[in-house]
Amino acid sequence: MDLPVALLGGTGKLGPGLAMRFARAGVPVLVGSREAEKGVAAAGDINEKLRATLVDFVPVEGMDNAWAATRARVAVITVPFEGQAAMLPGLAESLAGKVVVSTAVPMRFDEVLGPVHVDVAEGSAAQQVAALLPKSSIAAGFHSVSSAELKKLSRSLDEHVVITGDDDDAKRTAMELVRLLPGARPVDGGRLHGARYSEQLTVLLLSVNAIYRTHSGIKLTNLPPDPQSEG
Amino acid sequence: MDLPVALLGGTGKLGPGLAMRFARAGVPVLVGSREAEKGVAAAGDINEKLRATLVDFVPVEGMDNAWAATRARVAVITVPFEGQAAMLPGLAESLAGKVVVSTAVPMRFDEVLGPVHVDVAEGSAAQQVAALLPKSSIAAGFHSVSSAELKKLSRSLDEHVVITGDDDDAKRTAMELVRLLPGARPVDGGRLHGARYSEQLTVLLLSVNAIYRTHSGIKLTNLPPDPQSEG
Numbered sequence: 001m002d003l004p005v006a007l008l009g010g011t012g013k014l015g016p017g018l019a020m021r022f023a024r025a026g027v028p029v030l031v032g033s034r035e036a037e038k039g040v041a042a043a044g045d046i047n048e049k050l051r052a053t054l055v056d057f058v059p060v061e062g063m064d065n066a067w068a069a070t071r072a073r074v075a076v077i078t079v080p081f082e083g084q085a086a087m088l089p090g091l092a093e094s095l096a097g098k099v100v101v102s103t104a105v106p107m108r109f110d111e112v113l114g115p116v117h118v119d120v121a122e123g124s125a126a127q128q129v130a131a132l133l134p135k136s137s138i139a140a141g142f143h144s145v146s147s148a149e150l151k152k153l154s155r156s157l158d159e160h161v162v163i164t165g166d167d168d169d170a171k172r173t174a175m176e177l178v179r180l181l182p183g184a185r186p187v188d189g190g191r192l193h194g195a196r197y198s199e200q201l202t203v204l205l206l207s208v209n210a211i212y213r214t215h216s217g218i219k220l221t222n223l224p225p226d227p228q229s230e231g
Numbered sequence: 232m233d234l235p236v237a238l239l240g241g242t243g244k245l246g247p248g249l250a251m252r253f254a255r256a257g258v259p260v261l262v263g264s265r266e267a268e269k270g271v272a273a274a275g276d277i278n279e280k281l282r283a284t285l286v287d288f289v290p291v292e293g294m295d296n297a298w299a300a301t302r303a304r305v306a307v308i309t310v311p312f313e314g315q316a317a318m319l320p321g322l323a324e325s326l327a328g329k330v331v332v333s334t335a336v337p338m339r340f341d342e343v344l345g346p347v348h349v350d351v352a353e354g355s356a357a358q359q360v361a362a363l364l365p366k367s368s369i370a371a372g373f374h375s376v377s378s379a380e381l382k383k384l385s386r387s388l389d390e391h392v393v394i395t396g397d398d399d400d401a402k403r404t405a406m407e408l409v410r411l412l413p414g415a416r417p418v419d420g421g422r423l424h425g426a427r428y429s430e431q432l433t434v435l436l437l438s439v440n441a442i443y444r445t446h447s448g449i450k451l452t453n454l455p456p457d458p459q460s461e462g
Contacts, residue, residue: 158452
């Protein structure tokens, strides 16, 4: 895989868990934030938590998003959907020619209905990323992975992660990132157009989570064995 | 559960598999078709297949949809989405006060993208059913269950079936229907609004099926044990 991996907006919900899991897998991680100090602080916090586990890891570095985007070979967008349209245009040149993974789920909480999906003009958060980063190669995934479960480092994830994308290299890279998470198996979900289904599935999982008081994920049944993973 | 169960448009893809599984579970099934002769023929065919398995079952009966809707206590709509708007208005009075389960997935095959979801004015196939049957209690589910796997009667399904609905009784009934399928576990997916996510998930599964040459289903991870099922 092309390294290092940037987590853009990596100080939020999904970023720290991914950073810790990737760092334990030996991957150099760059945590980007809107403000450099927050990126530095988040990286310090992550490294402290990792040291406490007494398991080997590559120390995480943190700074602002522009720094992370410039130095990275692969970037994962871990900012909430509402933030990506403001963040990405300024990073488009730094991310040109690189693989960028979209993870956002456009949603809101409705008083009556609970979690509901919010329509995106481009069709999905992932397709909005593709529109904002025309020189990058886009894949989408990690939508159904619980941030809370990701942070429980002693736990194997035991779930599948559907990856969609129109660019084979981007899709392969995103699937390699999934394989860095113990117990997780990447599943090829086809074209980037399908990211909308994967994003909306997460809204359904959030309803299930509220009812069963859990952090659910998904597994697909009847898949052939994955030759490259044990998940 | 209120019996018997009608399968409206039950001669299509999903109907025969459900009919056979329900009949083996001891449930009287009424297979409805647009034409009475087709309903009769489908029931005869289903009973013949069931007899060949040498396992006990309640013989399935078949006729037209109006007959099935009138005699049933619970109805499952197993006609393709394109057919339901024409079929349901004429059955609305017969289905008044009854539980009706929506299973359709609004979709089409695109030459470039493969299977794609088709937007529904009401928000989902299930919400269209609710609009067309204002005096019935609607739940939605079975979207992700493969018709092909359902027909392999010797196979346990080993999958979860997400049920959505605004009416508790309808949801409970739909979940009981899932429990009739060996190996399947119902999962409460919240309000009927969420049927759109469950319907679209199936489009994603069809892309996965094309890539992996399989008939995939889903399981949710991290759920608490289901007190009423072994699935």
